[in-house]
Amino acid sequence: MKKIITLLFLLANIGLVSSQSSIINSKKFSINKDTVKKPNKVVEKELVPVTIPRDTIIVEIGKFVLFKKNAHASYYHDKFNGKRTASGKRFDNQKLTAAHRKFPFGTRLRITNEANGKSVVVEVTDRGPFARGREIDLSKKAFMDITSNKRSGAVIVKIEELRK
Template sequence: MNTKITSFLLVLVSSFTLLAFSSGNPQQKEKPQEKNKEKTTPAKDSKEAKETKEIKDNKDKTKSATTPKTDTVAVKEIPVVKETDTLQIDPNSKLKVYKKNAHASYYHHKFNGRRTASGKRFDNNKYTAAHKKLPFGTLVKVTNEANGKSVIVEITDRGPFSKVRDIDLTKRAFMDIASNKNSGVVIVKIEVVEAPK
């Protein structure tokens, strides 16, 4: 019985030994391959990284060359406001003083797009005004008495509905003559433009 067990154990050990020598140690075989991978991979990766970076740089260069910058496009599209954007009158026209030391204010932006008393749509970027008595379509020169700046506006609406104020200008017209852009009222001289005969 002991001999059978012994011979069985010997056969078993010898078969394991043969198996180990024929196939080799799997851990030992994988390590050299891993070492080779470690040696080649960084160099390969750095080469691929350089190529990828070069391709990306070339794309960026061509993109910047063909696509205009949005800043430039936006600046070109913004209309430039000039001094001549105010209403123009005939040089032969006469000015008749309507009122001095008048109080001028400006419309709130909430009125933008609403119909005025004359039927025209209100636009805070145009040169129009509201007056209690002057007929619609009358051209009026409004001069800031403190700094001498003036604008020509057309009466298109009724108002202002305050005893203290005499004329309501569009915000654009008001800002053109105001010394202090934060103020809401300016003391002005109102002159009616009379067409030449």
């Protein structure tokens, strides 16, 4: 009992508990959504707006597990723009998507160019590639983001799968 009285006394002295009751004293301390008010002092939080481009894929918290190194990657031709993929979604060469033979639709993959270290996170939305020796087809945007030679049609990559 003595400890509780001592604690209430200390809290009353710093203004968190009034001496008459054990509730927060709203005159000394109040909290609004964006401001914290103290006697004779107002501290405002500065909010910085963040805009995320529409085609950005937000990576959930997880870890990337290596699937394959020295994989041969190419990109979709523009003639496939607007056509349906095997998952049923419309293909857009300006989004970060990929085609793979084995990964389930919706799987997130990090594709890293082994020559320059650039990487991109893509979502599997289609099946393919059906050319022998090719491991993955990337959308044109994803391919151009990681390649150093914009005129090349293929690149050697490392494929990692996002696991939660």
